[in-house]
Amino acid sequence: MGFREETREWLETYCPESMRKPGADWNDGGRKAKYANPDTKIWLDVMADKGWTAPTWPVRFGGGGLNKDESQILVEEMRRINARSPLTGHGLTMIGPAILEFGTEAQCLEHLPKITSGEIKWCQGYSEPGAGSDLASLQTRAIEDGDDYVINGSKIWTSGADRADWIFALIRTDFKATKHEGISFIVFDMESEGVSVQPITLISGISDFCQTFFDDVRVPKHNLIGNPGEGWTVGKRLLQYERTSIGGVGGARQKVSSLDETAVQYIGRKGERIADDNLRTEVTAFNMDQAAYQLTMKRAAEEATNNKAPTFMSSLFKLYGTEQNIRRNDMAVSMMGSQGLGWSGESFEPHERGQTRGWLRSKANSIEGGSSEVMRNIIAKRVLGLPD
Numbered sequence: 001m002g003f004r005e006e007t008r009e010w011l012e013t014y015c016p017e018s019m020r021k022p023g024a025d026w027n028d029g030g031r032k033a034k035y036a037n038p039d040t041k042i043w044l045d046v047m048a049d050k051g052w053t054a055p056t057w058p059v060r061f062g063g064g065g066l067n068k069d070e071s072q073i074l075v076e077e078m079r080r081i082n083a084r085s086p087l088t089g090h091g092l093t094m095i096g097p098a099i100l101e102f103g104t105e106a107q108c109l110e111h112l113p114k115i116t117s118g119e120i121k122w123c124q125g126y127s128e129p130g131a132g133s134d135l136a137s138l139q140t141r142a143i144e145d146g147d148d149y150v151i152n153g154s155k156i157w158t159s160g161a162d163r164a165d166w167i168f169a170l171i172r173t174d175f176k177a178t179k180h181e182g183i184s185f186i187v188f189d190m191e192s193e194g195v196s197v198q199p200i201t202l203i204s205g206i207s208d209f210c211q212t213f214f215d216d217v218r219v220p221k222h223n224l225i226g227n228p229g230e231g232w233t234v235g236k237r238l239l240q241y242e243r244t245s246i247g248g249v250g251g252a253r254q255k256v257s258s259l260d261e262t263a264v265q266y267i268g269r270k271g272e273r274i275a276d277d278n279l280r281t282e283v284t285a286f287n288m289d290q291a292a293y294q295l296t297m298k299r300a301a302e303e304a305t306n307n308k309a310p311t312f313m314s315s316l317f318k319l320y321g322t323e324q325n326i327r328r329n330d331m332a333v334s335m336m337g338s339q340g341l342g343w344s345g346e347s348f349e350p351h352e353r354g355q356t357r358g359w360l361r362s363k364a365n366s367i368e369g370g371s372s373e374v375m376r377n378i379i380a381k382r383v384l385g386l387p388d
Contacts, residue, residue: 003070007077010050019043020082028089030121031165044118047086054092054116057100061108062116068302090122090159091115093245095168095187098238102185102226111166111187123190124242125155125169125212126235133374135170136179136232140214142171142186144221149173149186151194151217159368161197161210164190170235173228185231188219203360205343240311242369243318259283259331266335279335286327293320316383319375322365329355329362 001009016039027033027040035041047053050064055071057063066074078085096115099107114120131138140153151171161167166189174182190197194217200209226234260274263283268275274283297317332355333340342348342356366372380386 004073004077007074008080011077011081011083014046015081015083016043019084019086026084026088027086027118028121028160029087029091029118030089030163031119032163033118033121043084044086048117051116053087053118054096054112057096057112057116061100062113072298072302087116087118090124090168090242091120094124094238094242095122097241098168098185098234099225101237102234106222107225120165121160121163123158123161123164123167123212125158125167127155127157129154129156129211133371135235136183138170138172138183140169140171141175142173142184142219144173145218147221148218149221149224151186151188151214151219153214155212155214156209157200157368158197158210158212159208161190161212162199166190167195167212168225168238170231173231177229180232181229183231183235184228185225185234186219187223187225188217192217192219194218202364205357208361208364239370240314243314243375259286259328259335262332262335266337266339282331286324286331290324293324313383315370315375315378318369319372319379322369323372325365326362329359333359 018037018039027035027044029044044053048062051057051059051062052064052066052074054062055064055066055074056068057065059065064071092115096112099111103111111120115122125140126135126138128138128140138153140151140155142149142151149171151169153171155161155169158164158167166187168185168187170183171186172182173184176182194215196213196215198211198213200211202208225231260283263274263276263279267279274280300313300317336352336355339348339352340355340359342352344353348356370378381388
């Protein structure tokens, strides 16, 4: 039996039926995780035991040891049955790959199995109140004290910090070096004494983001990833991993309601087509763009060698993927009319209220992980080679 047949048989056997249906209870794990649906935890555990929460990571670190072709087959077979990703979050898409590339063997053994099992949820400490697009001007600092660093400062827009177990952060450790060379990359437990978190309420009513404060937080020096003063190198690479993930390259994405389905439900049908001619043209254009984007991502994944770090092309995928998501949400809400603006009450179906919140939440896509303007600058300089 070939790998595809084995994978198909295994998924049919072990993927719970409720994990093959659309739902909002995506699982990012962690010590504080709560499972309203027991199948969510069951699905996580069986996939983690198989190593398929991180299918291409080495087996000794909790991964599946699959090559790129096998990983793509797994993605395709999960999509075939509409299986949800068993685990999401910064651990798998950001800090895990960075530790694989820059961490020691001991750091890999300490952190990666806890990521693949969903035991630990991570958050990102990059942006600061006074260091947004100019991230290298960050002022959170660490002072050496024996075998520890003592950290003081704050981070903002720390996604999921109120539910996270560990944080990876860019911290200034050398105050005489240039602003890029004086930064180190440090990870530490969010339960460390001196760490406090304040959620930031968004217009969608959901607090994805927080401000995080560090007051004399003691962190062992062995929690440094890479060498002192080389945090900017690690941090930039991690951003590439993040942007690749946001763009959706190689991800096992579950199907979402298509714009065709939304249009037929709220606008009506003309034979086998969307009733409104102009809307039909608009939806068709979107679908063509999306198909071209998916094929481009697949080609990029096929051209990449195993364990190859992402390139500046990750900025292209992040830009186009997020702009497409914003476009899709805008079109869906427009089609739904007043039903696309529901917030509460029995006159709106759960999926309609979810669409309203999803539409509002999508507005952050053009900012998080690097703004669309910054992505365009990177593409112009690093991909197209245009002059400054």
